[in-house]
Amino acid sequence: MQVYADNAATTKMSQTAIDAMLPYMTTIYGNPSSLHSVGQEAKEALDAARETVAQCLGCEPREIIFTSGGSEADNQAIISAARLGEKKGKKHIISTAFEHHAVLHTLKKLEKEGFEIELLDVRQGHNITAQQVKDAIRPDTCLVTTMYANNEIGSILPIPEIGAICKEAGVPFHTDAVQAVGHLHINVKEQNIDMLSLSGHKFHGPKGIGALYVRKGFPLVNIIEGGAQERGKRAGTENIPAICGMAAAMKEACDHIDENAAKVSAMRDKLIEGLSKIPHSAVNGDLVHRLPGNVSFCFEGIEGESLLLLLDQKGICASSGSACTSGSLDPSHVLLAIGRVHDVAHGSLRLSLCEWNTMEEMDHILKCVPEVVEYLRSMSPVWRDLQTGKRTYIL
Amino acid sequence: MALYSEKVMDHFTHPRNVGVIEDANGIGEVGNAKCGDIMKIYLKIEDDIIKDVKFETFGCGSAIASSSMATEMIKGKSIHEAMALTNKAVAEALDGLPAHKLHCSVLAEEAIKNALKDYYDRAGLPYDEKDFPDCEHCEHCE
Numbered sequence: 343m344q345v346y347a348d349n350a351a352t353t354k355m356s357q358t359a360i361d362a363m364l365p366y367m368t369t370i371y372g373n374p375s376s377l378h379s380v381g382q383e384a385k386e387a388l389d390a391a392r393e394t395v396a397q398c399l400g401c402e403p404r405e406i407i408f409t410s411g412g413s414e415a416d417n418q419a420i421i422s423a424a425r426l427g428e429k430k431g432k433k434h435i436i437s438t439a440f441e442h443h444a445v446l447h448t449l450k451k452l453e454k455e456g457f458e459i460e461l462l463d464v465r466q467g468h469n470i471t472a473q474q475v476k477d478a479i480r481p482d483t484c485l486v487t488t489m490y491a492n493n494e495i496g497s498i499l500p501i502p503e504i505g506a507i508c509k510e511a512g513v514p515f516h517t518d519a520v521q522a523v524g525h526l527h528i529n530v531k532e533q534n535i536d537m538l539s540l541s542g543h544k545f546h547g548p549k550g551i552g553a554l555y556v557r558k559g560f561p562l563v564n565i566i567e568g569g570a571q572e573r574g575k576r577a578g579t580e581n582i583p584a585i586c587g588m589a590a591a592m593k594e595a596c597d598h599i600d601e602n603a604a605k606v607s608a609m610r611d612k613l614i615e616g617l618s619k620i621p622h623s624a625v626n627g628d629l630v631h632r633l634p635g636n637v638s639f640c641f642e643g644i645e646g647e648s649l650l651l652l653l654d655q656k657g658i659c660a661s662s663g664s665a666c667t668s669g670s671l672d673p674s675h676v677l678l679a680i681g682r683v684h685d686v687a688h689g690s691l692r693l694s695l696c697e698w699n700t701m702e703e704m705d706h707i708l709k710c711v712p713e714v715v716e717y718l719r720s721m722s723p724v725w726r727d728l729q730t731g732k733r734t735y736i737l
Numbered sequence: 738m739a740l741y742s743e744k745v746m747d748h749f750t751h752p753r754n755v756g757v758i759e760d761a762n763g764i765g766e767v768g769n770a771k772c773g774d775i776m777k778i779y780l781k782i783e784d785d786i787i788k789d790v791k792f793e794t795f796g797c798g799s800a801i802a803s804s805s806m807a808t809e810m811i812k813g814k815s816i817h818e819a820m821a822l823t824n825k826a827v828a829e830a831l832d833g834l835p836a837h838k839l840h841c842s843v844l845a846e847e848a849i850k851n852a853l854k855d856y857y858d859r860a861g862l863p864y865d866e867k868d869f870p871d872c873e874h875c876e877h878c879e
Binding site: 643644645646647648651652655664665666673683684685688720721722723724725726 | 752755756757766770771772774775776793794795796797798800838
C-alpha cells in the first residue's frame with residue numbers, strides 16, 4: 343500500500359488545477375502584456391485568477407501580487423515593512439521562534455542591518471498567545487510577523503486576536519499563511535491582516551507559484567526589479583498556467599474547507615490516539631488549535647531518518663525534523679523552540695494528511711509505525727541504556 | 738530511493754551483526770545522542786583474532802549501514818587488520834556515501850578503534866595513544 347502522508351511538504355495536484363492550467367500552455371499561451379488577442383486572452387485569465395484568489399481571502403483583486411511562492415512573498419512583506427519602519431525610525435520586529443526559515447532568515451538579515459528582532463517563546467502550549475504579542479509591542483515596533491499555522495507541529499496561532507492587537511497599536515501585521523490557506527477560514531479584513539503570504543502547492547495547486555496579499559496603501563518594496571507587471575511591484579512575465587492552476591485549486595479548497603477539515607481531522611485524531619500508545623513518545627504541537635492534517639511525534643531512543651527510510655520501504659511517505667534529514671547538523675529549530683532537547687528532537691516524525699487519504703491508510707500507518715519504532719529501538723544503544731537505567735527517560 | 742546506494746540500503750535494511758556480546762572483551766562507544774549518532778561495538782577477541790563482533794547503533798540509515806559493513810569487514814580478522822580499517826574503506830565498500838554522511842563511516846572506524854583500545858586496556862597490552870583519536874576531534878557535534 344502506498345500512503346502519501348507528507349502533504350505539508352507538498353500536495354499532489356488536483357485534476358481541477360491541471361485542467362485549469364492546460365489551455366494556457368496549449369492555445370492561450372500569450373504574454374498578458376501583449377496587445378494582440380492571444381495576449382489579451384491571457385490577461386483576462388490573469389484578472390480572473392486574481393479575482394478568485396481575492397475572493398478566497400476576502401480582499402480586493404488589486405491587493406493580490408503573484409509571486410514565485412511563499413518564500414518570496416515572505417521576503418517581500420518583511421523587507422517592505424522594515425524599509426517603511428526604518429524611514430520612521432522604527433526598527434523593532436516581533437516574530438516567533440518557530441517561523442519558517444523564509445521568515446527567520448529574512449529577519450536574520452535585517453538584524454545584521456541593525457534591526458532588533460524579538461522572537462516570542464513558543465514552549466508554553468507549543469503556541470503563542472495574543473497577550474505575548476501585546477506585551478512585546480513597543481513604540482518603535484515596525485512589524486509583527488507570525489505564521490498562521492506551523493508547518494511542522496500544526497499549531498494554529500491566534501491570528502484574529504493578534505490582528506486586533508496590531509490594529510489597535512497601529513503596527514503592520516504580516517502572516518505566513520502557507521500552511522493555512524485552503525485549510526482554514528481566512529478573511530484578511532475581518533482578521534485585520536495587513537499582509538499575507540501563500541503558496542499554491544500546499545492545496546493541490548502547482549509548485550513555483552504563490553501570492554502576497556497587501557492591504558491597499560501599504561508601500562511595497564520590490565524584491566525583483568524589471569518590468570511593470572503586478573502593478574510594478576513584482577517584475578517578470580506572469581506564470582499564467584501556474585496562476586490559473588493555483589486559483590482553481592484554491593477555490594476548490596476554500597469551497598470545501600469544512601467537509602475536508604472534518605474528514606481529515608478524524609484521520610488525524612485516529613493517528614494521534616494510536617501513536618500515543620507507543621511508550622516514551624510525545625505528540626508535538628497544540629492539541630486544541632491544530633491543523634486538520636498534522637500529526638507530529640517524538641519517539642525516544644531512535645533517529646528520524648532511519649525511521650523515514652523504513653517507513654518508505656513499507657510505502658509510507660512521511661517526514662522528520664531530525665538533523666540527518668535536514669542536511670544540517672541540528673534537528674529542527676521548531677522542535678527545539680518548543681523545548682524538545684536534541685536527543686528527542688532527532689527522533690521526530692511528521693505525518694501530514696489531506697482529504698484524499700483514507701482510514702485504511704491510517705490503519706496501515708498505525709500498524710507500521712509501532713513496528714518500525716520497536717525495531718529501531720531494538721538495535722539502539724540509547725534505548726538499551728534507557729531500559730537498563732543508565733540513562734534517564736525524557737519522554 | 739536514490740539518496741543511498743543499493744549496498745547502503747541492503748546493509749541498512751538487513752544489518753549484519755546487530756546485537757550485544759555478553760562476554761565481550763572489548764567494548765567501544767562513540768558519538769552522542771545530542772548530535773544524533775551513537776555507535777557501540779562489542780568485540781570477542783581470542784588469540785589476536787576477532788572471533789565475534791556485534792553492534793548497536795542509534796542513528797540515520799548510513800550510520801546503521803556503516804556499522805554493519807564495518808563489523809563485517811573485521812569479523813574473523815586479526816586485531817592488526819582491524820586497526821588498519823579506515824573510514825574510507827568502509828565508505829568504498831558501501832559504494833560511497835553522500836558527502837554529508839561521510840562522518841557516519843568515520844564514526845564506524847572510531848567505534849571499532851575505541852573497542853580495540855578497550856581490549857588493550859583490559860588485557861594490559863601496550864599501545865600508542867596516537868593510534869586512537871577519539872571522536873571529540875570531529876566537528877560534527879560542535
